[in-house]
Amino acid sequence: MPHTRPLGAQISHMLKDRGVDVIFGIPGVHNQEMYRGIEEAGITHVLARHEQGAGFMADGYARASGRPGVAYVITGPGLCNIMTPMGQAYSDSVPMLVISSCLDETAAKRGQLHQMKDQRAAAATVCDWSEEARTAEAAYALVDRALREMDTDRPRPKHIQVPIAQLEAAAPPFVAGGLIAGNSAAPEAQMREVAALLATSKRPLLVLGGGTTQASDQVRAFLGKCPAAVFTSYAGRGVVAPSYGLLFGSTLARPDSANVLAEADLVIAVGTELAQVDLWRDRLGHTAPLIRVDIDTEVLSNSSDAHLRIQCDAARFFEAVTAKINGAQTVWDPAAVAARRARWRSEIDAERTGIVPVCDALRACLPDGTMIYSDMTQLAYAAKEVWDMDQPGHWHHPYGFGTLGYAIPAAIGGGVARKGLPTMAIIGDYGFHYTMQELGVAVELGLPLPILLWDNGKLGEIEDSMVRAQIAPNAVIAHNPDFCKLAEAFGAQSAAPQSLHDMQAAVRTAFDADGPTLIYVTPDISR
Structure with a gap:
C-alpha cells in the first residue's frame, strides 16, 4: 500500500x-x-x-x-x-x-x-x-x-x-495508473473531399513537416497509390525515402521552390507551420487549392489561404485518404525533379564553399541509424538542405528559437535515450563556448559520442550577413582555445584530421570509443 x-x-x-x-x-x-x-x-x-x-x-x-x-x-x-x-x-x-x-x-x-x-x-x-x-x-x-x-x-x-x-x-499517495490515450481521428466528410480533389489532380504536391515523423509508413503507402511531388521541412526529412523519384527534399528555402509550388494543381501541407524558418519568404508560392492538416488549432486558425483545414493526426489522415483513393496518374517528371535538385545543390555549394563535400564525406561514414544533433553553424545550415535522411526523426536542430549551444547537451540526452545506438553532435566553434562544460557529463556517462567541431574562426554566418547588408564586420571574431587540449582536459578523446578521409576514420573510431571524442575540423579540410 x-x-x-x-x-x-x-x-x-x-x-x-x-x-x-x-x-x-x-x-x-x-x-x-x-x-x-x-x-x-x-x-x-x-x-x-x-x-x-x-x-x-x-x-x-x-x-x-x-x-x-x-x-x-x-x-x-x-x-x-x-x-x-x-x-x-x-x-x-x-x-x-x-x-x-x-x-x-x-x-x-x-x-x-x-x-x-x-x-x-x-x-x-x-x-x-x-x-x-x-x-x-x-x-x-x-x-x-x-x-x-x-x-x-x-x-x-x-x-x-x-x-x-x-x-x-x-x-498523501497519488493515484497509480496510466494516462488516457489521445484520439485525433480523421473527419469522414473532409476525407471524402480530399479524395475527390486527388481524383482529379494531375500535379498533387505534399509539404511534410516535423508533425509527420511518426507517420512515415502511412505517407509512403499513400505515395505508392498517388505519386505526388514532395517537399519536406528540415524537421520532416526522412519521412519519404531519399530514393523516391519525386522528392524535392528539404529545399523550401530555395527561392525557386515557389515556382515549383506554382506548378502544382493541389497542395497538401501536413504537420508544418510553414513558418519563416521553413520558407524564408512571406508566401508558399502556390496558386492551387491548399489543404492544411495539423493537430494544432492555432496553426489551422492562421491558415487563412487554405481551401480546407483539417484537425487530425498525420498518420490517421494518410491512412484515411489512402483507403479512399483507387490510385492516381500524375504528370510530375522525375528527371525534371532531379535536375532542379542538382541546380539547387550547386547553389548551396557556391554559397557555402567547401561545406557540401564535408557533408557528403560525413554521411558516407556514419553507421546506419545514426542520430544527429546539430547547432547553429554553417556546416549544419548546408547539411539541412543537401542531406536527405534515410529515416525520420534522426536529425535534430534548434530550428525555431535558434539558440547556440544546443548540440552537445541535446546529443547527451539522445545518447542516454538510445544506449548502444549511434549518436553524434555537430557544433561550431562559437556555439561550443556556450555549453562546453557539458562535455564533462558525456565523459562521466562514458557516452561514445563523436562531436564534430566546425571551426571557421568566427561567427561566419553573421559576418556574411553584415557584408550583404554593407556593414563593416565587427564583433564576429573571438579568441578560441586549443579545442583538442580542452576536450582532453575534460577526459574526452580528440582528433584533428587533415583530410576528409582522415575525418571519416576519426568518426568511425569515435563511435567505438568508451567516451566522447571531439573531432576538430576547419574549412581547410576540403581544399
Whole structure:
C-alpha cells in the first residue's frame, strides 16, 4: 500500500509510475526534497553542469525517445537558466516537463535567496503553460495534465513550480495508473473531399513537416497509390525515402521552390507551420487549392489561404485518404525533379564553399541509424538542405528559437535515450563556448559520442550577413582555445584530421570509443 511521503519524494514516485525513467537537473537547497525520492523510485538522474544544459538534455532525450524529457531545477536562477531550452522546445514542439521549487511567499517578503518578482509568469513566456501547485493534490493533477496533453495535443514544454514548504510537507499517495490515450481521428466528410480533389489532380504536391515523423509508413503507402511531388521541412526529412523519384527534399528555402509550388494543381501541407524558418519568404508560392492538416488549432486558425483545414493526426489522415483513393496518374517528371535538385545543390555549394563535400564525406561514414544533433553553424545550415535522411526523426536542430549551444547537451540526452545506438553532435566553434562544460557529463556517462567541431574562426554566418547588408564586420571574431587540449582536459578523446578521409576514420573510431571524442575540423579540410 503506498504510504505518506514528503511531496518532493511523491512527485518522483508518481513520475516513475507514469513512465519516466530519467530526470536531468541540478540539486540545490530549495529543490533537494525533489531528490529524496529519485533513487528510491528507480529513476536515473543525470547531473548537468548548468541548468541550460539540463534543459537541452531533456529536449534531446525527448526527441530521441518520443517520451517527455523531465528536468528538476531550483528557484530563481535555476529556472531562468532553463528558460532558453524551454523556448527552444516550445518552438520545435518537444515534450518537456520542468519542475522547479519556488518561494512560499514573495509579495510581502523581500531579500530571500533566489527571489524573483514573478517566477511563474516569467516561465510562462517560453512554454505552453506555467502553474503553481500549492497542494499535493494540485501537484498530482498538474503532472497528469502535462503528460496527458503532451500525448494528445501538440507536444510542448510545461512548467510546474511547487513551494518549498509543500515539497517538504507530508503528502498523501497519488493515484497509480496510466494516462488516457489521445484520439485525433480523421473527419469522414473532409476525407471524402480530399479524395475527390486527388481524383482529379494531375500535379498533387505534399509539404511534410516535423508533425509527420511518426507517420512515415502511412505517407509512403499513400505515395505508392498517388505519386505526388514532395517537399519536406528540415524537421520532416526522412519521412519519404531519399530514393523516391519525386522528392524535392528539404529545399523550401530555395527561392525557386515557389515556382515549383506554382506548378502544382493541389497542395497538401501536413504537420508544418510553414513558418519563416521553413520558407524564408512571406508566401508558399502556390496558386492551387491548399489543404492544411495539423493537430494544432492555432496553426489551422492562421491558415487563412487554405481551401480546407483539417484537425487530425498525420498518420490517421494518410491512412484515411489512402483507403479512399483507387490510385492516381500524375504528370510530375522525375528527371525534371532531379535536375532542379542538382541546380539547387550547386547553389548551396557556391554559397557555402567547401561545406557540401564535408557533408557528403560525413554521411558516407556514419553507421546506419545514426542520430544527429546539430547547432547553429554553417556546416549544419548546408547539411539541412543537401542531406536527405534515410529515416525520420534522426536529425535534430534548434530550428525555431535558434539558440547556440544546443548540440552537445541535446546529443547527451539522445545518447542516454538510445544506449548502444549511434549518436553524434555537430557544433561550431562559437556555439561550443556556450555549453562546453557539458562535455564533462558525456565523459562521466562514458557516452561514445563523436562531436564534430566546425571551426571557421568566427561567427561566419553573421559576418556574411553584415557584408550583404554593407556593414563593416565587427564583433564576429573571438579568441578560441586549443579545442583538442580542452576536450582532453575534460577526459574526452580528440582528433584533428587533415583530410576528409582522415575525418571519416576519426568518426568511425569515435563511435567505438568508451567516451566522447571531439573531432576538430576547419574549412581547410576540403581544399
